[in-house]
Amino acid sequence: MSAQDPHFFDLVYQVVRLIPKGRVTSYGAIGKYLGTGKSARMVGWAMNACHNAKPKVPAHRVVNRNGLLTGKAHFNPPEKMQQLLEKEGITVKNDQIINFEKHFWDPAKELEW
DNA sequence: GTCATGACAAAGA
């Protein structure tokens, strides 16, 4: 196809959109669910293209393994990410999610098979 | 076709 074939990106967007409100996940968890597993970078890379994804992708629910809002700087505006997370009931302090484990949502487990 | 970069993650010192 001459048109883009971002099948990998599309998969990432699908999973991210499945994240329940008030929950968060990590790049590695998504990558693992997609099968890329070891390459969490690809997930973050896909997020970089999420600006062109429709409908929009709740990337603010995706953080790194440490629960840190590493990609907040890529938002528009960056502060919006924390705003959205707090709005959904998630506490964010110093760009870090409090009780990250409690809000953690693993697609490979929650969605199971 | 090869080199360099990237919103990460796990292992080693």
Add this chain to the structure above:
DNA sequence: TTCTTTGCCATGA
């Protein structure tokens, strides 16, 4: 414990 290094796969030039 924190800091540093390596691996990972895909995209862009």
